[in-house]
Amino acid sequence: MMLLRVSQVLLGLSALSSSALALWPQPRELSTGTTPLKLSNDFSVSTKGLPSTPNDLQDAIRRTQGFLKTDKLQALVPDRGASSKSAVGSARALRSLRLAYTGTARRLTSLAEEAIADVESRVEGYTLTVPSDGGEAVLQANSTLGLFRGLTTFGQIWYELEGTAYTLVAPIQIKDEPLYKYRGFMLDTARNYFPVDDIKRTLDAMSWVKINTLHWHVVDSQSFPLVVPGFQTLSEKGAYNAKAVYTPQNVKEITDYAAARGIDVIAEIDTPGHTAILAHSFPEHIACFEASPWTKYANEPPAGQLRLASPATVNFTSSLLTAAAKLFPSKFFSTGGDEINANCYKEDAETQKDLAGRTVDEALDGFTQAVHGALKGVGKTAVVWEEMLLDHKVKLANDTVVLVWISSANVQAVAQAGYRLVHASNDFFYLDCGAGAWVGNFPDGNSWCDPFKTWQKSYSFNPIANLTKEQEKFVLGGQHLLWTEQAGPTNLDEKIWPRAASGAELFWTGPGGDVRAALPRLHDLQYRFVKRGVKATPLQPEWCALRPGKCDLDA
Amino acid sequence: MMLLRVSQVLLGLSALSSSALALWPQPRELSTGTTPLKLSNDFSVSTKGLPSTPNDLQDAIRRTQGFLKTDKLQALVPDRGASSKSAVGSARALRSLRLAYTGTARRLTSLAEEAIADVESRVEGYTLTVPSDGGEAVLQANSTLGLFRGLTTFGQIWYELEGTAYTLVAPIQIKDEPLYKYRGFMLDTARNYFPVDDIKRTLDAMSWVKINTLHWHVVDSQSFPLVVPGFQTLSEKGAYNAKAVYTPQNVKEITDYAAARGIDVIAEIDTPGHTAILAHSFPEHIACFEASPWTKYANEPPAGQLRLASPATVNFTSSLLTAAAKLFPSKFFSTGGDEINANCYKEDAETQKDLAGRTVDEALDGFTQAVHGALKGVGKTAVVWEEMLLDHKVKLANDTVVLVWISSANVQAVAQAGYRLVHASNDFFYLDCGAGAWVGNFPDGNSWCDPFKTWQKSYSFNPIANLTKEQEKFVLGGQHLLWTEQAGPTNLDEKIWPRAASGAELFWTGPGGDVRAALPRLHDLQYRFVKRGVKATPLQPEWCALRPGKCDLDA
Structure with missing residues (x-):
């Protein structure tokens, strides 16, 4: 719980200054850098290292790749990211995300099976590393469900500027699992x-x-x-x-x-x-x-x-x-x-x-x-x-x-x-x-x-x-x-x-999160939901959404 | 005001028993009968008697005729009108609505002009009669705006059963004008x-x-x-x-x-x-x-x-x-x-x-x-x-x-x-x-x-x-x-x-309306709005919407 709270506070500060990483829910452990990174046009997800790839995991990968192209979520800052243009233009390009299985089974079970397994037995944790040098990103888990949760996180990392998906905070390291089953x-x-x-x-x-x-x-x-x-x-x-x-x-x-x-x-x-x-x-x-x-x-x-x-x-x-x-x-x-x-x-x-x-x-x-x-x-x-x-x-x-x-x-x-x-x-x-x-x-x-x-x-x-x-x-x-x-x-x-x-x-x-730090990420989520066809309610005037903290009571 | 209140109470009772007439707002004076009447397949709106027909009134007529076909609002009763099938089948058919101008101008002014005229000078009243014998319905007003308001009312009269627009409460007589400008x-x-x-x-x-x-x-x-x-x-x-x-x-x-x-x-x-x-x-x-x-x-x-x-x-x-x-x-x-x-x-x-x-x-x-x-x-x-x-x-x-x-x-x-x-x-x-x-x-x-x-x-x-x-x-x-x-x-x-x-x-x-009497008509309106592409909020469980009064506090 201590680690969690530390990471929440850290991300909170980061979010207040730049709404840097639009992840929701917040990973349990997260570290970010300050290097721009963009998704390559030929970005792909590799499952070669998996013992097998269940059909529903393949479908999930396809959906994630779709969102990377169609979300087109601009950064929630007044210029919607325009001032990052040269940084994004000269950034290294991430060409692949490699999925890795850390368990011992000879074949992966399907998402469908794992989703309905005994609630206490479900394994949803994963680690995700996105390097800043253009080397491959790696998503590791010892369950199909864990790989799926990590894919979901990966899909939330990117903002869009003039057709390019990018982040300003590579390298990114995430070690995540839910507190509650x-x-x-x-x-x-x-x-x-x-x-x-x-x-x-x-x-x-x-x-x-x-x-x-x-x-x-x-x-x-x-x-x-x-x-x-x-x-x-x-x-x-x-x-x-x-x-x-x-x-x-x-x-x-x-x-x-x-x-x-x-x-x-x-x-x-x-x-x-x-x-x-x-x-x-x-x-x-x-x-x-x-x-x-x-x-x-x-x-x-x-x-x-x-x-x-x-x-x-x-x-x-x-x-x-x-x-x-x-x-x-x-x-x-x-x-x-x-x-x-x-x-x-x-x-x-x-x-x-x-x-x-x-x-x-x-x-x-x-x-x-x-x-x-x-x-x-x-x-x-x-x-x-x-x-x-x-x-x-x-x-x-x-x-x-x-x-x-x-x-x-x-x-x-x-x-x-x-x-x-x-x-x-x-x-x-x-x-x-x-x-x-x-x-x-x-x-x-x-x-x-x-x-x-x-x-x-x-x-x-x-x-x-x-x-x-x-x-x-x-x-x-x-x-x-x-x-x-x-x-x-x-x-x-x-x-x-x-x-x-x-x-x-x-x-x-887990509990203890600060609403002030969470709000910019929740705006990101609301905007992303709308992009994906879910008519989520706006939480504030757009003026506030673009200016984290400015509409807090004591701002 | 007295007449209004009488008619509100009368319609209230009627609405409680059958949700008979889905008008909103409630006309100032209204009388209804108990004869079924349906819209003829070749129903048309006649403007021949008008001194002229402004383009925007013609457009409004076209929209009204469209709604008569596309609303397909079923009666809000448990069987959605099925028990009225034989009554509707044998009902007389209304073939036309005649628009009549009761003023003295040689040409009708456009809706657009009347809509922005001095607020106190606007004339929005109309009378509407829908006979039960298949004879033509008549909408009279001494302004284009009045004709438009009457058309709007006409478009709310009808429920739909198996492709037929009908009412069970002909003849209908309405004399209407707004209390406030x-x-x-x-x-x-x-x-x-x-x-x-x-x-x-x-x-x-x-x-x-x-x-x-x-x-x-x-x-x-x-x-x-x-x-x-x-x-x-x-x-x-x-x-x-x-x-x-x-x-x-x-x-x-x-x-x-x-x-x-x-x-x-x-x-x-x-x-x-x-x-x-x-x-x-x-x-x-x-x-x-x-x-x-x-x-x-x-x-x-x-x-x-x-x-x-x-x-x-x-x-x-x-x-x-x-x-x-x-x-x-x-x-x-x-x-x-x-x-x-x-x-x-x-x-x-x-x-x-x-x-x-x-x-x-x-x-x-x-x-x-x-x-x-x-x-x-x-x-x-x-x-x-x-x-x-x-x-x-x-x-x-x-x-x-x-x-x-x-x-x-x-x-x-x-x-x-x-x-x-x-x-x-x-x-x-x-x-x-x-x-x-x-x-x-x-x-x-x-x-x-x-x-x-x-x-x-x-x-x-x-x-x-x-x-x-x-x-x-x-x-x-x-x-x-x-x-x-x-x-x-x-x-x-x-x-x-x-x-x-x-x-x-x-x-x-005007004020003094009873929420209990109004609710069935407001359900009708909510359902009609959804049919017309406006995502109005449901007010109650559909069970209640189909059973006027049953979800009142004292029912």
């Missing part, structure tokens, strides 16, 4: 639907900042776009329309696309709450369906929860979730478990009968054991929202992962209980906060999780606050989240980016 | 630059909700994108780059485009504050240029104000603003006048010398008289921000228009002083509020005008609160505003729409 982003595709291409574009953008997990909250009470084999009626009656669905082919397309970019896709079918839409197909399994007023029966309309005390419903849920889980190659599957409404069950005669003297929490325990057991049977490890553990005291398997969303203050209790956890608290990481109440007749209403969460807010988060050394090891990582009550295809990019990149750096590089 | 939107193109096409798309969207004024805050301290004949060095040295400019040809293209859509473009060159960028070309006219810390010398970086006490600067400003004003056909030109910083002048030796015993406000009075006088000389009426009148007590010409932005509570003082005013207060109409502080090192900072201003907030505004009958007549209208510290081409549509439509209806239809 889980760096995620959650997307809700149930409140509003997103076409497959939107999700693919989001996966691309995630990979550019080394996010390695898409937590896909695919269905909810409002719609059921997932086509589940054996349960097709759910999407037929529950999708917003016949085209607003994710077929098994779409899911494969998405998970393949993700894995080829080092991203594991963890699907969630939230249960037993957030399931009203199932009543259109299976009314027998849903309590308090569209009960009114919804405020009494659910956190948002429409109300409806699985009859968790009914043996038939437990079986149904186990079957549905295992059928859904089989669509996804990930080792994880989320069964949700947030916002279970007590009134709903209290007033449901069927549930009261089925409880047969048990409490709702006792029934929930049985429900969860059964469903998680079924998932275990198809090789899936369960992920749940924090209430399952902290409020309902469900007996969860030791390997269950707990998502902490209600408050970052609840992290300690989860770690104390000995469960792996993911930071996902609304007070730092919810991208939907601050856009006003979305219910229809509440003119003075703010969003429930006001205010808007700025990139600076999440950047300043400490993932191990109040944790003992023993507890720290349960922190898998963290993620930004986009609930989509007020989002759709029209504003998806703008809502996510560049704010989710803040979490990406926090959980890769 | 000024319905605007302000765009800042200086904090971040917007290409001409973005502005044109915004003008289109504005016209769809009958907004009739673009208040174009074209330059500011951060950049000077306007190419002003005789002062080209300002944009050469002050634009973000050589392409981020508005040439005189661009301005003509934009003002022509606007006028053909019934929109007057009021340009603003903000003075004497917000002018730092001028120092790159004319350092002699700028005090406290980039003085540090900026917080002491300006409301945002960089600091810099015109040396208002210098006779040379007064002459320069008069020349610059008249040269700029000549580019714009509008009768109005805004000289700004907000956020003048006292420290800047106090510490500027040149200004202290030039004051020669006068107070800054006395000098500001002389500066303003001279500049406004020069503008009057080229036929322009001045527009100013409220401080000029309320804080600095500048002696303004009686016809000056005052923009109230600091607080809606200040409206009374402006009306009391006898000046025409435009509602533009940040507490109701600022579209940039609520996205966090944009300065670089303020992790817990909120935007200065938190919270986010919802559409419901502006919709609930009362333009004549606390005004006497005598004072009410000074209210010209109002506008939403987008300052672009955190906006750019990537998120322009999402920031403006559909929220600015809320103001459009408020100032057309």
Whole structure:
């Protein structure tokens, strides 16, 4: 951690003076020089020294080479780099990047395989050296994923001036690996639907900042776009329309696309709450369906929860979730478990009968054991929202992962209980906060999780606050989240980016970064995203983006 | 007002049950029936009865006919209109809309001319009847602008089902005219630059909700994108780059485009504050240029104000603003006048010398008289921000228009002083509020005008609160505003729409509307905007959009 902090401070100063190196996330160890270097017109990436080159790594190399040509990101200084013209003109030219494998395997595994390997076993580190004398650059790793992360970094090194890609800070030496194994982003595709291409574009953008997990909250009470084999009626009656669905082919397309970019896709079918839409197909399994007023029966309309005390419903849920889980190659599957409404069950005669003297929490325990057991049977490890553990005291398997969303203050209790956890608290990481109440007749209403969460807010988060050394090891990582009550295809990019990149750096590089030093690099990232077709939100007037530090409060 | 309120309540009920008529803004008087009617495949608009058909009206007719074919807006009900199939199939077909002129002129004036006529003289009213028996629809007005507004309404009547445009609520009778003459939107193109096409798309969207004024805050301290004949060095040295400019040809293209859509473009060159960028070309006219810390010398970086006490600067400003004003056909030109910083002048030796015993406000009075006088000389009426009148007590010409932005509570003082005013207060109409502080090192900072201003907030505004009958007549209208510290081409549509439509209806239809009744129509508008290529933000989950009222707090 000491080394990290030193390098952050050093780069911070450098960035303030020249925005010299547009890397995001910041590598854990980085040293730079002061020599200009340009990319040769015949620049190429060599894989000759690798024991083998998986197809998805080859594709990643092609994409990187494409970006080197098409990014055309000018330096964010007032003259956009024009004063460097003679330095760039007379610079040495880098002709090749050589990929080297430092492991012992006879063949490299594919990115796709490594992306979905056990989260603790993933190896994403790499070293990258870019000499200043025109000699070859070298990217070394002992995993395909590490080579891929290093390629991503290599693609961010270059600015463009009159058709030439260059850096002013060669030689560059990077030794990098993530501090946390889980760096995620959650997307809700149930409140509003997103076409497959939107999700693919989001996966691309995630990979550019080394996010390695898409937590896909695919269905909810409002719609059921997932086509589940054996349960097709759910999407037929529950999708917003016949085209607003994710077929098994779409899911494969998405998970393949993700894995080829080092991203594991963890699907969630939230249960037993957030399931009203199932009543259109299976009314027998849903309590308090569209009960009114919804405020009494659910956190948002429409109300409806699985009859968790009914043996038939437990079986149904186990079957549905295992059928859904089989669509996804990930080792994880989320069964949700947030916002279970007590009134709903209290007033449901069927549930009261089925409880047969048990409490709702006792029934929930049985429900969860059964469903998680079924998932275990198809090789899936369960992920749940924090209430399952902290409020309902469900007996969860030791390997269950707990998502902490209600408050970052609840992290300690989860770690104390000995469960792996993911930071996902609304007070730092919810991208939907601050856009006003979305219910229809509440003119003075703010969003429930006001205010808007700025990139600076999440950047300043400490993932191990109040944790003992023993507890720290349960922190898998963290993620930004986009609930989509007020989002759709029209504003998806703008809502996510560049704010989710803040979490990406926090959980890769580690906490303690200075927002002042980070901002110039985040501007670079925002501009680069726009060049690559992702409509990221501008963070400041361009005047500020071109003048690092000048728009700080004390400048 | 009584009739209006009755019709609003009636339509409200209708909208709650079926989202029957997707009009926005709501016509002042409206009656509907219950008979289905469809548009004939050979539907046409007849102008035979008009004394003449200006080219820009013909273009508007063509655009309307295009939208009738391309909008393909399905009804916002769960089955998207499928259950109306037989009713639509057997409905009578409307074959024509006849335009009729009820005035006395021998030739119709063009939209372009009427759009920039004296604001009080503009005639935008119309009547529209759509019979249920297949007989021709008739649109009557005694102005070209009125015909245009009616065409816009006609284009919103129709839903689409399997290729057929239809309504379920014929016959329809509308008698409409705006309550307020000024319905605007302000765009800042200086904090971040917007290409001409973005502005044109915004003008289109504005016209769809009958907004009739673009208040174009074209330059500011951060950049000077306007190419002003005789002062080209300002944009050469002050634009973000050589392409981020508005040439005189661009301005003509934009003002022509606007006028053909019934929109007057009021340009603003903000003075004497917000002018730092001028120092790159004319350092002699700028005090406290980039003085540090900026917080002491300006409301945002960089600091810099015109040396208002210098006779040379007064002459320069008069020349610059008249040269700029000549580019714009509008009768109005805004000289700004907000956020003048006292420290800047106090510490500027040149200004202290030039004051020669006068107070800054006395000098500001002389500066303003001279500049406004020069503008009057080229036929322009001045527009100013409220401080000029309320804080600095500048002696303004009686016809000056005052923009109230600091607080809606200040409206009374402006009306009391006898000046025409435009509602533009940040507490109701600022579209940039609520996205966090944009300065670089303020992790817990909120935007200065938190919270986010919802559409419901502006919709609930009362333009004549606390005004006497005598004072009410000074209210010209109002506008939403987008300052672009955190906006750019990537998120322009999402920031403006559909929220600015809320103001459009408020100032057309009048206050007192019920957000509950309005929401289904606003969903229609949001969906229609997306169909027309404007990336408006979703207001709710689609589940709610399809079920009017179901997501109200008490549903």
